[in-house]
Amino acid sequence: xxxxxxxxxxHDGEKxxxxxxxxxxxxxxxxxxxxxLVESLRETGRYDGSHLTVFMGFDxxxxxxxxxxxxxxxxxxxxxxxx
Amino acid sequence: xxxxxxxxxxxxxxxxxxxxxxxxxxxxGAGLLSIVxxxxxxxxxxxxxxxWGEAGVFYKASGKAYKGxxxxxxxxxxxIVWTALVCMGAYFQKLNMKKFFLGWTGLFIITYxxxxxxxxxxxxxxxxxxxxxxxxxxxxxxxGVAFILCLVVGLIIGNFxxxxxxxLKEACKPEWYIKTAIVYLGIKVGVMSxxxxxMTFELAxxxxxxxxxxxxxxxxxxxxxxxxxxxxxxxxxAVLCSGISICGVSAAIATGGAIRAKPIIAVxxxxxxxxxxxxELLILxxxxxxxxxxxxxxxxxxxxxxxxxxxxxxxxxxxMDEIMVANAAARxxxxxxxxxxxxxxxxxxxxxxxxxxxxxxxxxxxxxxxDKQPGTQTVAASEIWFRFPKFVLGYVFCWFFYVAIAMFxxxxxxxxxxxxxxxxxxxxxxxxxxxxxxMGCITDFSKLKGMGRxxxxxxxxxxVIIAPIAYAVAYIxxxxxxxxLVGS
Numbered sequence: 066x067x068x069x070x071x072x073x074x075x076h077d078g079e080k081x082x083x084x085x086x087x088x089x090x091x092x093x094x095x096x097x098x099x100x101x102l103v104e105s106l107r108e109t110g111r112y113d114g115s116h117l118t119v120f121m122g123f124d125x126x127x128x129x130x131x132x133x134x135x136x137x138x139x140x141x142x143x144x145x146x147x148x
Numbered sequence: 149x150x151x152x153x154x155x156x157x158x159x160x161x162x163x164x165x166x167x168x169x170x171x172x173x174x175x176x177g178a179g180l181l182s183i184v185x186x187x188x189x190x191x192x193x194x195x196x197x198x199x200w201g202e203a204g205v206f207y208k209a210s211g212k213a214y215k216g217x218x219x220x221x222x223x224x225x226x227x228i229v230w231t232a233l234v235c236m237g238a239y240f241q242k243l244n245m246k247k248f249f250l251g252w253t254g255l256f257i258i259t260y261x262x263x264x265x266x267x268x269x270x271x272x273x274x275x276x277x278x279x280x281x282x283x284x285x286x287x288x289x290x291x292g293v294a295f296i297l298c299l300v301v302g303l304i305i306g307n308f309x310x311x312x313x314x315x316l317k318e319a320c321k322p323e324w325y326i327k328t329a330i331v332y333l334g335i336k337v338g339v340m341s342x343x344x345x346x347m348t349f350e351l352a353x354x355x356x357x358x359x360x361x362x363x364x365x366x367x368x369x370x371x372x373x374x375x376x377x378x379x380x381x382x383x384x385x386a387v388l389c390s391g392i393s394i395c396g397v398s399a400a401i402a403t404g405g406a407i408r409a410k411p412i413i414a415v416x417x418x419x420x421x422x423x424x425x426x427x428e429l430l431i432l433x434x435x436x437x438x439x440x441x442x443x444x445x446x447x448x449x450x451x452x453x454x455x456x457x458x459x460x461x462x463x464x465x466x467x468m469d470e471i472m473v474a475n476a477a478a479r480x481x482x483x484x485x486x487x488x489x490x491x492x493x494x495x496x497x498x499x500x501x502x503x504x505x506x507x508x509x510x511x512x513x514x515x516x517x518x519d520k521q522p523g524t525q526t527v528a529a530s531e532i533w534f535r536f537p538k539f540v541l542g543y544v545f546c547w548f549f550y551v552a553i554a555m556f557x558x559x560x561x562x563x564x565x566x567x568x569x570x571x572x573x574x575x576x577x578x579x580x581x582x583x584x585x586x587m588g589c590i591t592d593f594s595k596l597k598g599m600g601r602x603x604x605x606x607x608x609x610x611x612v613i614i615a616p617i618a619y620a621v622a623y624i625x626x627x628x629x630x631x632x633l634v635g636s
Binding site for chain 2: 123127131132
């Protein structure tokens with residue numbers, strides 16, 4: 066699936082954090098994260114009026130390394146947002 | 149984006165799962181050279197039975213072409229070749245190379261010593277071979293005693309010699325080693341298919357059916373139990389439930405990801421699973437062998453559905469194979485070895501393959517029903533591929549390659565078996581032994597402390613739900629199946 070924006074997502078124990086080279090957004094839940102994402106995209110002023118697909122790939126390196134041998138993937142999510 | 153699976157080929161160079169395939173196929177390819185008359189693997193040091201008090205030859209080269217090679221040379225080449233291979237994998241996996249090299253070397257030495265002790269004739273020689281070794285008494289435990297010794301040594305290190313466990317930790321990758329061994333088992337199953345094709349495919353089909361039925365029963369029962377009786381929150385219940393009822397840590401992580409649970413949930417459940425898998429492994433082989441000595445294949449299949457994590461299941465299957473074959477031999481019944489192990493691995497592999505699909509179904513349920521955010525999220529089918537156990541590709545490839553040889557080039561079977569013989573037996577067993585020691589080293593029973601309800605639910609579900617249903621389902625689908633007799 067193609068995405069307009071690629072981000073890496075992780076969890077710091079309290080919040081989900083999605084980031085790429087140009088922005089970082091946080092949220093205690095996915096609805097909050099997605100709302101903050103839309104807000105951040107609006108603030109850039111580059112995507113006004115756009116319908117975007119955002120890819121968030123979980124950074125497996127944030128999970129203890131001994132677990133990687135059992136499962137090298139946590140999840141990816143595609144979020145569709147109207148800016 | 150390091151650490152993120154985006155494209156279908158992501159991870160091929162740096163994931164352990166893929167490195168099991170690469171290590172598997174490297175030796176598979178080397179073994180195949182025997183077709184053109186080159187025994188490229190016969191230098192491998194395999195244990196040999198020895199008698200206490202006599203000059204010790206503990207290892208010998210496994211190939212006839214290397215008959216005159218000393219045990220020191222054979223062990224030395226084995227160490228150098230395998231160290232080079234695993235260090236190459238460790239390098240690409242971005243492990244700490246110094247720690248890995250030292251840890252691997254430590255594991256290698258510990259394993260080779262434990263295995264050598266396990267092959268002492270008084271411990272291992274079957275009763276019909278006492279004469280050959282000049283014995284008047286013995287325990288007739290077969291080579292299973294070497295497996296058990298490796299486990300026990302690992303557990304002692306992991307629980308009582310923690311500085312040593314920490315020293316070995318970087319190289320303690322039981323899942324990598326066992327997945328590599330399972331790729332080699334694919335060669336074994338291919339060779340078995342040459343001899344008993346019907347039985348092999350019947351075993352595979354029965355394993356698939358049994359696994360499917362068990363899935364449908366385990367998950368809903370334990371989920372309801374976790375929610376209603378143990379009052380676990382939905383995310384905890386789902387993750388624990390998958391870990392207990394499907395394939396352990398990989399299922400817990402897959403489910404945690406599928407339902408977008410906080411990673412800490414999946415991590416805590418995984419710690420619990422690793423410890424419980426070891427408990428299952430220590431109890432079940434002896435239990436099944438004693439309670440149902442005449443149901444080898446049923447026992448193997450039930451083991452595959454009961455014991456979580458590939459390493460623990462393979463270890464349990466291998467130990468039970470050794471115990472049951474030795475016990476049957478004492479009764480005058482000579483089963484071919486490795487069929488019980490194969491039964492246990494086949495059900496486990498089906499379970500491993502289903503987890504990707506199951507996690508995908510759960511993800512859809514969670515995203516579109518449970519945590520509904522209309523129109524904002526999509527679950528990509530690529531998630532199934534990212535969770536697919538890649539080592540299965542190596543296993544199936546090796547299996548069908550040897551079946552193809554039998555079908556289309558029967559005149560090269562004899563020469564193909566020379567290389568295959570080393571890779572599928574002593575080399576595979578070596579990886580099993582390394583797995584057992586590594587698994588023991590990373591199993592710390594003290595981690596059960598503070599797990600409270602989770603640990604209790606796991607224990608109750610295992611004893612009351614998983615083990616009985618798994619055995620019943622295994623019996624329904626495998627009843628009457630027996631390993632071929634030696635020489636038949």
